[in-house]
Amino acid sequence: MYIKKELAEKLEPRVTGWFGQENVTKFDIFNSVFAPGARRFETGTPSFISIYAAYEALNLLLKVGIHNIQSYLKKLAEFTRGFGIQKGLQITGPLSTECSSGLTSFYIGNAPEVEGILREKNIIVSARKDVIRMAPHFYNTKDELEYAITELSNLANR
Incomplete structure (x- = not known):
């Protein structure tokens, strides 16, 4: 400084x-x-343990490849949006992955309550007022998203 x-x-x-x-x-x-x-x-x-963790995290990202991660996240986002709609969920935000991130938000009236129930099932999402936000990353699988969206749908449609 x-x-x-x-x-x-x-x-x-x-x-x-x-x-x-x-x-x-x-x-x-x-x-x-x-x-x-x-x-x-x-x-x-300095927090040396954080520095070492960040160093290894960056190495992992570079080893997997940023372009590979971007491509995979786009596929996960497309699946998340499509499967969510198929399960009767309403998406808030863009439907196209061309102009958005891998993050998907679903309208859920009682989002904070649903977030808590999902957390008990080891499904980590974020409640933001009246939406549930899913933000998968390259370590998530399509099967995990299918499970999470199915559980979310069951809670939203009860």
């Missing part, structure tokens, strides 16, 4: 870590005193 020397002392960080404190060994979260200058904007120790 770059900050003007004249401005550093005038600004108060919204987020800071133990390196951004005047005394880095004090660890007093209740009586925090910011370090002088731009140092006050420093954070603590």
Whole structure:
């Protein structure tokens, strides 16, 4: 981060870590005193486990191939939309996968309640007001989506 020397002392960080404190060994979260200058904007120790996880995740994506993932997700999205309609669900948003992501939203009046019931069945979806949003990725299968959509349909049509 770059900050003007004249401005550093005038600004108060919204987020800071133990390196951004005047005394880095004090660890007093209740009586925090910011370090002088731009140092006050420093954070603590980087989350090394997150860095390693992100590195391996990126390697996996590159190994599988971004174009392969994109192609597979398009097929999953087409299946999700088609099978959802076949099961009597109403899609909110574009029907075509040409101008949308792999994410599909279905209108469900009691979406938060349905989300909870599906979660109990190990089906993870997101309720957004009156829709249930499904966002499959390359590690999901057509069979998993068929199961999830069937369960969603059963709950929506009862």
